[in-house]
Amino acid sequence: MARTKGYPEALEKKLHDQRYYREDSNPEFTTKVKGISRTIAHMCYQCGTCTGSCPSAPRSTYRIRNFMRRAVLGLENEALTDPDLWLCTTCYSCTDRCPRDIAPTDVIMAMRNLAFKRDIIPVNFLKTVTAIYSSGHGVPNNDVNRAAREKLGLTRDPPTTHMYPEYLPAIRKIIDHYKLKANADRIIKEREG
Amino acid sequence: MGNVVVVGAGIAGIQAALDIAAHGIPVHLIEREPTIGGHMAMLDKTFPTNDCSMCILSPKMVDVARHPDITIHTCSEVEKIAGGIGHFRVTIKKHPRYIDESTCTGCGDCILVCPVEVYNHFDAGIGVRKAIYKPHSQAVPDIVIKDPDHCIECGLCYDVCGPGSVKREDSEQELVLDAASIVLSTGYSVFDAQKKPQFGHLSLPDVVTSLELERMINASGPTGGKIRRMSTGKTPESIVFIQCVGSRDMPLGRPYCSCVCCMQAIKNAILIKEKNPAMDVTICYMDIRSYGKGYEEYYERAKALGIRFLRGMPSDILADKNGLILQVENSETSEILMMHPELVVLSVGMGPAESLPDLARRFGIALEETGFVRTMHDALDTTSTLRPGIYVAGTAVAPKDIPDSVASGESAAMRAFRDAFRLRSA
Numbered sequence: 171m172a173r174t175k176g177y178p179e180a181l182e183k184k185l186h187d188q189r190y191y192r193e194d195s196n197p198e199f200t201t202k203v204k205g206i207s208r209t210i211a212h213m214c215y216q217c218g219t220c221t222g223s224c225p226s227a228p229r230s231t232y233r234i235r236n237f238m239r240r241a242v243l244g245l246e247n248e249a250l251t252d253p254d255l256w257l258c259t260t261c262y263s264c265t266d267r268c269p270r271d272i273a274p275t276d277v278i279m280a281m282r283n284l285a286f287k288r289d290i291i292p293v294n295f296l297k298t299v300t301a302i303y304s305s306g307h308g309v310p311n312n313d314v315n316r317a318a319r320e321k322l323g324l325t326r327d328p329p330t331t332h333m334y335p336e337y338l339p340a341i342r343k344i345i346d347h348y349k350l351k352a353n354a355d356r357i358i359k360e361r362e363g
Numbered sequence: 364m365g366n367v368v369v370v371g372a373g374i375a376g377i378q379a380a381l382d383i384a385a386h387g388i389p390v391h392l393i394e395r396e397p398t399i400g401g402h403m404a405m406l407d408k409t410f411p412t413n414d415c416s417m418c419i420l421s422p423k424m425v426d427v428a429r430h431p432d433i434t435i436h437t438c439s440e441v442e443k444i445a446g447g448i449g450h451f452r453v454t455i456k457k458h459p460r461y462i463d464e465s466t467c468t469g470c471g472d473c474i475l476v477c478p479v480e481v482y483n484h485f486d487a488g489i490g491v492r493k494a495i496y497k498p499h500s501q502a503v504p505d506i507v508i509k510d511p512d513h514c515i516e517c518g519l520c521y522d523v524c525g526p527g528s529v530k531r532e533d534s535e536q537e538l539v540l541d542a543a544s545i546v547l548s549t550g551y552s553v554f555d556a557q558k559k560p561q562f563g564h565l566s567l568p569d570v571v572t573s574l575e576l577e578r579m580i581n582a583s584g585p586t587g588g589k590i591r592r593m594s595t596g597k598t599p600e601s602i603v604f605i606q607c608v609g610s611r612d613m614p615l616g617r618p619y620c621s622c623v624c625c626m627q628a629i630k631n632a633i634l635i636k637e638k639n640p641a642m643d644v645t646i647c648y649m650d651i652r653s654y655g656k657g658y659e660e661y662y663e664r665a666k667a668l669g670i671r672f673l674r675g676m677p678s679d680i681l682a683d684k685n686g687l688i689l690q691v692e693n694s695e696t697s698e699i700l701m702m703h704p705e706l707v708v709l710s711v712g713m714g715p716a717e718s719l720p721d722l723a724r725r726f727g728i729a730l731e732e733t734g735f736v737r738t739m740h741d742a743l744d745t746t747s748t749l750r751p752g753i754y755v756a757g758t759a760v761a762p763k764d765i766p767d768s769v770a771s772g773e774s775a776a777m778r779a780f781r782d783a784f785r786l787r788s789a
């Protein structure tokens with residue numbers, strides 16, 4: 171490549187890369203997110219409608235639009251190490267409202283998947299895994315709920331694994347197939363001793 | 364004889380008719396509405412010059428009315444087209460006006476006595492008219508029309524009309540016109556904001572569309588140029604414009620930019636701010652597209668006036684007992700804002716005219732996926748349709764502002780003239 175206007179070499183390299191020139195950008199990340207999420211994050215034009223609809227945004231520093239930008243630019247580390255990644259409630263408001271027909275929620279889910287592969291995950295999410303493994307429920311039934319259900323004329327336990335514990339082994343089999351429980355146990359032990 | 368038929372008498376059609384007739388070619392100008400002028404007649408001011416829209420349009424409308432080579436057919440629609448380039452036969456259906464067009468002087472005595480008031484289509488639904496009416500005071504032709512759907516047959520207008528022009532009975536008429544070529548300038552439809560229910564248009568009273576705002580700030584409009592909250596009738600202290608409503612929207616199948624809404628919002632924001640310096644005026648946008656001659660300077664002028672340009676979009680408009688609530692992220696700073704404007708203006712986009720699919724079928728021309736008219740080439744031939752001898756002008760092709768609509772009217776006129784001229788010299 172011919173040198174132009176005497177730019178320093180580093181800058182010239184940046185300018186030559188038409189895609190994006192941040193050192194920490196990883197184009198493969200964009201592809202991976204797209205593959206897992208099955209949505210067209212690269213079509214995002216950063217209008218911010220998603221944040222406008224997000225119930226998490228006014229209560230935190232979490233900005234879904236910002237994560238969409240990171241998906242487009244391949245900012246893998248920045249996206250996966252940001253603790254805000256775990257503040258999405260998966261309400262799907264943004265997916266309903268995005269004028270580009272993108273599913274930002276699914277982009278977040280894809281990033282969480284990729285983060286977990288690097289053991290980046292808050293402990294409370296792992297405790298949910300443990301809860302599902304032992305009871306089939308992320309939030310198991312408790313006595314307060316049981317009393318409330320009885321008052322409403324419902325059975326004390328819902329017709330799930332709570333009522334039919336014989337289906338629990340099948341659920342455990344799925345979780346074990348993906349080594350989810352083993353990994354969760356390992357990480358919890360590392361963090362909490 | 365080489366005539367030209369121009370279908371649609373908005374600014375593009377008016378310009379085309381004037382240009383063709385200037386060459387001595389007879390023009391038939393067909394308009395569905397009772398007056399010519401189109402959407403431009405509804406607007407308050409025009410950007411970037413802040414000219415009063417009617418003040419620059421009205422002389423052209425009068426030129427059309429006075430031109431010996433132009434025949435205006437209002438309340439008329441094209442029924443069918445036969446023949447081909449050089450020898451089209453265009454069948455026109457003329458809807459009854461219940462007025463003798465040749466004797467009505469447009470004095471308006473009948474309007475004064477008519478006891479019926481209905482919503483005025485011309486005022487975008489925020490003003491009223493009578494059952495016998497002129498759409499607006501500068502209507503061309505300057506005569507009234509009686510609306511049989513709302514007339515209660517009280518008989519007052521028959522008695523008051525000096526020349527006896529009000530008809531009790533009237534019927535549809537058919538007219539066949541010869542034409543060497545045809546210009547199609549049927550304009551656009553305004554996006555129906557109710558298709559974005561999250562913005563609450565027509566359910567939240569203080570949410571209006573840009574067209575309703577135009578009528579409100581127009582000195583000859585229903586509020587006499589005063590900007591009002593629909594809920595209280597008071598002047599709002601704060602206004603938020605929301606851009607791109609019904610434009611650049613994939614789920615709605617409207618992926619294109621409507622070209623005028625940025626500048627229209629900036630224009631209206633400037634007009635409001637100049638009259639009410641204390642009012643808090645914000646424009647929520649994703650990109651400001653001020654691409655034309657003098658437009659960027661206009662945008663800068665708006666910023667200097669203190670109009671706030673907020674890069675971020677609300678996803679919906681909520682309301683509680685204290686008023687409207689908009690959650691917006693300033694995408695330049697990531698700050699979340701909870702806004703409580705007293706009036707929200709939805710900058711609604713342009714779509715193809717509702718009648719266009721049907722017209723295209725009658726005309727035998729092709730439409731694009733977006734519903735606008737397909738032309739021979741998107742860059743090099745933007746006025747020829749796929750059928751020889753039929754040309755297209757203005758917003759029937761794609762969203763356009765007034766300067767571009769005028770230019771495309773001129774260019775379609777040149778093409779239509781060529782066909783008519785060839786026939787005459789042959």
Ligand code: SF4
Pocket residue numbers: 213214215216217218219220221234235238267268269270271272274
């Ligand atoms: S709403 Fe869609 S296009 Fe807009 S910033 Fe969010 S993801 Fe991007």
Ligand code: SF4
Pocket residue numbers: 220223224225226227234257258259260261262263264265274275278
């Ligand atoms: S799905 Fe997540 S990111 Fe989207 S609006 Fe809901 S909480 Fe926010």
